[in-house]
Amino acid sequence: MRVQGHLFSWVAIFMLGSAIVYGLWSQEPVGTTALFLSFGLTAMIGFYLVFTARRVDTGAQDNKQADVADDAGEVGFFSPHSWAPLLLGAGGLCAFMAPVFGWWFLYFTAPIVAVGLWLWVFEYYRGENQNQ
Incomplete structure (x- = not known):
């Protein structure tokens, strides 16, 4: 979970930079607003994932010595046939x-x-x- 949190944090930083450059260069309010909203959404997801990763057990993806089999098992319950x-x-x-x-x-x-x-x-x- 920590890896995904850092990934979203880096994407949020990229979105912020893109929003600033796009806003100054194009002077177009709709696209600038969309980029700032994208920054806000990715920052919230990144913060949640990093914040939650500190409070839960380390998953197999966060352990550098983990094998593929360590992450095996049931992922969750999904409806088999729902229209x-x-x-x-x-x-x-x-x-x-x-x-x-x-x-x-x-x-x-x-x-x-x-x-x-x-x-x-x-x-x-x-x-x-x-x-x-």
Whole structure:
């Protein structure tokens, strides 16, 4: 986790330098703001990773004498067959196209987003995945 934190910190420093140079050179406010926001986001992620790495056990990626097998094992639990993220992503894509085609488009996409979110939140409360 420490390596990723330092990587994000270096990217944040690069973004800050890019934002300053771009802002002074182009005098264009939108791109400058986007670069400063990118700096802020990468700095927050880098700070979180470095801050958390001090408080958790050293992972295999932080140990220079570690083998590949030291990091083996279960990574986490992932739903094996869920259609809800696909439906939610399609609804989100259509919802973000509403400013292009008109805000009336949200009337058709809001139910898709709502159903996708409902299915994703409650997918382990029904059917074969229901907890006993």
